[in-house]
Amino acid sequence: MDKNELKAFIAKRVAKELKDGDVVNLGIGLPTMVANYIPEGMNIFLQSENGFIGLGPAPEPGKEDMRIVNAGGQPVTILPGGAFFDSATSFTIIRGGHVDITVLGALQVDEKGNLANWMIPGKMVPGMGGAMDLVTGAKKVIIAMEHTAKGAPKILKECTLPLTAAHQVDMIITEMGVMEVTEKGIVLKEINPEFSIEDVKNSTEAELIIAEDLKEMEI
Amino acid sequence: MNKLVSIDEAVDMIKDGMTIMVGGFLGCGNPHKIIDKLVEKNVKDLTLICNDSSFPDYGVGKLVVNHQIKKLIASHVGTNPETGRQMNAGEMEVVLVPQGTLAEQVRAGGAGLGGILTPTGVGTVIEEGKEKITVDGVEYLLEKPLKADVALIAGQKVDKFGNIVYFGATRNFNTIMATAADIVIVEADEVVEVGDLDPNDVVTSGIFVDYIVDGGAN
Numbered sequence: 001m002d003k004n005e006l007k008a009f010i011a012k013r014v015a016k017e018l019k020d021g022d023v024v025n026l027g028i029g030l031p032t033m034v035a036n037y038i039p040e041g042m043n044i045f046l047q048s049e050n051g052f053i054g055l056g057p058a059p060e061p062g063k064e065d066m067r068i069v070n071a072g073g074q075p076v077t078i079l080p081g082g083a084f085f086d087s088a089t090s091f092t093i094i095r096g097g098h099v100d101i102t103v104l105g106a107l108q109v110d111e112k113g114n115l116a117n118w119m120i121p122g123k124m125v126p127g128m129g130g131a132m133d134l135v136t137g138a139k140k141v142i143i144a145m146e147h148t149a150k151g152a153p154k155i156l157k158e159c160t161l162p163l164t165a166a167h168q169v170d171m172i173i174t175e176m177g178v179m180e181v182t183e184k185g186i187v188l189k190e191i192n193p194e195f196s197i198e199d200v201k202n203s204t205e206a207e208l209i210i211a212e213d214l215k216e217m218e219i
Numbered sequence: 220m221n222k223l224v225s226i227d228e229a230v231d232m233i234k235d236g237m238t239i240m241v242g243g244f245l246g247c248g249n250p251h252k253i254i255d256k257l258v259e260k261n262v263k264d265l266t267l268i269c270n271d272s273s274f275p276d277y278g279v280g281k282l283v284v285n286h287q288i289k290k291l292i293a294s295h296v297g298t299n300p301e302t303g304r305q306m307n308a309g310e311m312e313v314v315l316v317p318q319g320t321l322a323e324q325v326r327a328g329g330a331g332l333g334g335i336l337t338p339t340g341v342g343t344v345i346e347e348g349k350e351k352i353t354v355d356g357v358e359y360l361l362e363k364p365l366k367a368d369v370a371l372i373a374g375q376k377v378d379k380f381g382n383i384v385y386f387g388a389t390r391n392f393n394t395i396m397a398t399a400a401d402i403v404i405v406e407a408d409e410v411v412e413v414g415d416l417d418p419n420d421v422v423t424s425g426i427f428v429d430y431i432v433d434g435g436a437n
Contacts, residue, residue, distance in 0.1 A: 049318065050244040051388045066247060067375075067387035073245035073274070073298065084387060086394040086422075087244070087270070088326050091319030095339060114342075125306070125315070126297025127271070133319035136339045166342030 006146065006175045009192075012037045012219040014103055014144045014173050018044055025049065025094065025134055027104040028072045031144050034103055047099055049130040051090050054082020071130065094130065095137035102138035104131060105145045106172075108159040111206040113169040113181040115143065116161035128164060135165040147174035153205040155179070155186065176200045177217055185209050190217040222381055222431045229404050229432045230256045233369055236289075238266040240325065240367040240400055242393030245271055245298060246278030248385075250373040250406035252434045254281060264289040268325070268367055270318060270392050271295040272302040286310070292365070294318035317345065320362050322395060327364035329398025334363045370400035373434075374423070377407035378414070381428025382421045390422065397427040406434040 001009060007030045015037035018024060025047045026032050035055075038044050046055035049071050056077035059065070064075035078084070093099060108116040115135055118128040135141050148154055155172060172179040177200055178190035187209045188200060193216050201208055230253060233239060243249030258281050267288045272295075273280035280299045282288055290312040296302040305311040316324070323335040336359035340346055350361040372393040374383035383405060385393065397403050405423075410433045 048388070050247065051391050065387065067389050069245065069247045069388060071244075073247065078387075084385070084390060086390040087318070087322040087392050088395050090391075091322050095319050095337065124297075125303060127293065127295035127315045128317050129271075129295040130318040132317040132343065132345065133339045136341075137319075163343045165339075 001175065007033060009175055009219060010144050010146075010173055013178065013217060014142060015039070016219070017142060017171070018042065018101065021045075022100040023047055023053070023093070023098060025099050025102045025138065027102070027131070029105055031103040031105060034144070047090075047093060048076075049090050049094060049134070051086055052078055052082060052084045053093070054079040056082075091130070091133055094133050097137055097139060099134070099138040101140045101142060102134045103142045103144050104135065106143045106154060108154055108156055108161050109143050109169055109172055110156045110159045111181070111185045112158070113167045114159045115141070115164045115169050116159040118164050119162055121162065131164050135168045140170050141168050143169055143172045145172075145174060147176045147200075148203050151203075153203060156205045157207070176203060179208075182209075187211050188214060190215045192217045222429065223379060223410065224430045224432060226252060226256050226432050229253060229430055230260055230262070232402055232404070232430075233257060233262050233265075235262055236264045237262075237368040238268065240268040240365075240370040240392075240396040241279050242370070242372040242391060242396050243269065243273070243278055244388070244391040246273040246280070247387075248373050248389035248391050248393055249273065249278035250371045250404075250432075250434070251278060253371050253404065253406050253432060254279060257287070258282060258285050261285065261287065263287055266290040266292070268292045268365055270321065272299040274298050275301050283311070290314070292316060292321070294321050321365075322392065324362050324365040325392065325395045325399050327362075328366040329395060332364060334361050336360070337362055365399065367396075367400040368402065370396040370403045371406070372397050372403065373406050375408045376411055376416060377405055377409070377428075377431055378411050378416050378425065379431065380413050381405060381425030381431055382413075382416050383423035383425075383428070384416055384420050385422055394423050397423045402429050403427055404430045404432060406432045408434055
């Protein structure tokens with residue numbers, strides 16, 4: 001798979017986690033692609049932390065309105081039934097447990113469900129934006145990312161970068177498989193048949209528990 | 220009571236060294252014309268409270284590029300490389316705050332609260348130096364209120380009393396910042412007469428607004 005196919009593959013698998021009626025916040029980058037694979041007929045309410053619910057696709061060229069943008073600042077649309085609100089309300093939704101699922105990328109994630117995705121000291125300090133609140137407040141936190149950073153494991157025994165939040169990650173979805181973070185550690189629930197269990201273990205620093213009913217990853 | 224002032228009169232209220240809050244999110248909902256005038260007048264050593272530092276050539280990002288900011292309190296600075304450069308060079312102090320915490324700190328400032336308790340940041344570097352309070356077995360950080368000398372906000376339709384109707388996703392921090400500063404100045408896309416706005420549509424009451432600048436319909 002090339003880079004784009006790989007990202008689409010991960011996004012498609014994440015989309016299968018969504019249920020009718022869910023309020024969902026998608027992070028910038030790969031997580032945003034999940035919106036392209038929401039099954040037809042399923043009602044998903046996409047929340048945008050800059051202040052609305054009912055996030056729709058990009059407008060046709062020439063119809064952009066810089067007063068309706070997503071959390072990345074790009075012009076988007078709002079769907080019928082949507083609503084605009086201010087940042088206090090937006091984070092009431094996020095922190096107050098009214099978001100069913102948030103999907104974010106990660107620099108590192110570890111077997112205790114810790115997540116690091118907002119800074120690399122001395123190198124890159126973009127700020128956390130809404131990520132710390134999202135990861136703390138959403139009912140379910142899904143990390144959608146490539147399994148490694150150019151071969152270097154990102155799923156670790158313990159994060160070394162500054163944390164975004166402690167003990168909040170529920171699920172990790174990569175091109176290699178679907179993993180759940182449990183009390184006992186990270187459980188590989190589904191595996192992409194293109195890889196062997198050994199392949200996945202070799203690309204993961206954390207101890208992987210292989211589910212007894214390990215399934216093939218389907219998209 | 221005439222709240223309508225010229226853009227020059229409005230910006231003259233902002234002095235070197237003041238703390239200002241500016242509504243907006245990556246430039247969306249920034250009071251763009253007031254910002255441009257602030258750049259032109261080159262007011263210095265400002266402490267800026269804003270969600271982000273926008274882009275180098277859009278919204279509050281211009282104030283950073285023009286070296287007018289001494290200290291920035293924001294949740295995200297990644298879209299403006301000049302912010303990172305000044306931060307790393309020690310030219311500007313940057314305090315990064317989780318976005319929901321920033322919103323609640325401003326809200327607390329405007330609502331007369333002594334602070335807020337949030338679970339966000341527990342177990343991260345954000346908790347350093349902050350009081351932790353356990354309520355019913357859950358740990359929270361005590362985050363103090365934020366206030367400013369001047370809040371610069373943006374509205375779509377504003378009547379001459381200062382009642383504000385917003386459009387699209389421009390509300391963001393504007394509604395809360397309108398409550399949390401000594402002087403609140405709104406840049407209106409359109410100024411209308413008192414009575415022209417349906418009270419059902421008003422989001423920010425004119426009681427919060429001290430001055431109105433007619434930005435001209437965008």
